[in-house]
Amino acid sequence: MTVIKGRISGARIAEIHLDGDRITKVLTHQSNRSDQQGPSEDIRIAPGFIDIQVNGFSGIDFNQPDFQGDDLVDVCRNLIETGVTVFCPTLITADCNRLARNITEIRKACQNHPLIRSMVLGIHLEGPYINPEDGPRGAHPADHVLHPDWDEFERLFRLGQGLVRMVTVAPELPDGLAFIKKASQSGLVVGIGHCNPEPDIVDQAVRAGARISTHLGNGTHQMLDRHKNYLQKQLAHDGLMASIICDGPHLPDYFVKNVVRAKGRAKVILITDATAASHAPPGRYCFGDLEVEADDDGALRHSGTSYLAGSTLTMERAIENCANFAGIPLVSAINMATVNPARLFEGISGKLEKDQRADLVLFKTKRKQIRIERVYLAGRLLYSAEEVT
Incomplete structure (x- = not known):
């Protein structure tokens, strides 16, 4: 049995007991400021971070035509070093044969490698059923954008053998609403994004089963009607959670604050939209068929242009940024990377509770900045800052 001590939310001192891959006991007491502070009180403990939109990481692009699933090891x-213990490999718009191939690669990697199997929550298909217009399409290749086709999608769904768990769709496309309904009834998490719907279509999409706005504020037109637009409608809709890319280049601080205030802290999910350029030095990388360039300022752009294409963000930085941008406590931002995304999926809670899998992040903080010290995955210590310094 392993006992981990530190502070958890609410400034409480906790002893978390682990046995095998599970949390068996959580004992807490309120900290007394007059008490002499011990080393364990410098350590904060959070559940493992969850990232539902990861296109690649540390030099590996999941959208390459020659992507090898074994590279997910x-x-x-590397994701563990950033506190992420569960994630969704994300495949963007591409030829359906490439999507089928890369889904198969991820599925086989999960079957062959326990580490991958324990961390992959499911595949997120962000496309190809998105709006083809410049603006909403974002960096997705126009040649492979398609109208929703359930029969075609079902082939990809079956190839995943239960691993495809999320899909992002433009609801205004022909058969878009019917597709959302079938996907939702099939147990998929449905996001709306890269879209241009009228406000009433957003209502219909939610009634059909859509649950989240994918990277709200990005994959949009440069110019919109100041009041009647799909961005305002999604912000106001109580039936939609919202994921946001909190890196600065994608969203300014005041937009992040607006999203947190409009949706409420319980309905905001932090994502990284990470790519091969995340957790990697500045330079040129591949993102699907695009060549992208990571600048010193952290922005990732289609090479030779000013257009953003994915990000270099990591989750611990997203949490810091959100806390600072929105002016909220760090614990609230952490919930946006743990409890909130877990609400979308069965089988995870994003909480430090008895009988939950023992995924823990131990960290120190200074002025809302996070330094990760140790990370446990299913009860096993897989990262320690002491061992790499």
Whole structure:
């Protein structure tokens, strides 16, 4: 049995007991400021971070035509260093044969490698059923954008053998609403994004089963009607959670604050939209068929243009940014990377509770900045800052 001590939410001192891959006991007491502070009181403990939109990481792009699923081993090891213990490999718009191939690669990697299997929550298909217009399409290749086709999608769904768990769709496309309904009834988490719907279509999409706005504020037109637009409608809709890319280049601080205030802290999910350029030095990388360039300022752009294409963000930085941008406590931002995304999926809670899998992040903080010290995955210590310094 392992006992981990530190502070958890609410400034409480906790002893978390682990046995095998499970949390068996959580004992807490309120900290007394007059008490002499011990080393364990410098350590904060959070559940493992959850990232539902990861296109690649540490030099590996999941959208390459020659992507090898075995490369996910190194991806997982590097994600662990950023506190992420569960993630969704994300495939963007591409030829359906490539999507089928890369879904198969991820599925086989999960079958063959326990580490990958323990960290992959499910595949997120962000496309190809998105709006083809410039603006909403974002960096997705126009040649492979399609109208929703359930029969075609079902082939990809079946190839995943239960691993495809999320899909992002433009609801205004022909058969878009019917597709959302079938996907939702099939147990998929449905996001709306890269879209241009009238406000009433957003209502219909939610009634059909859509649950989240994918990277709200990005994959949009440069110019919109100041009041009647799909961005305002999604902000106001109580039936939609919202994921946001909290890196600065994608969203300014005041927009992040607006989203947190409009949706409420319980309905905001932090994502990284990470790519091969995340957790990697500045330079040129591949993102699907695009060449992208990571600048010193952290922005990732289609090479030779000013257009953003994915990000270099990591989750611990997203949490810091959200806390600072929105002016909220760090614990609230952490919930946006743990409890909130877990609400979308069965089988995880994003909480430090008895009988939950023992995924823990131990960290120190200074002025809302996070330094990760140790990360446990299913009860096993897989990262320690002491061992790499």
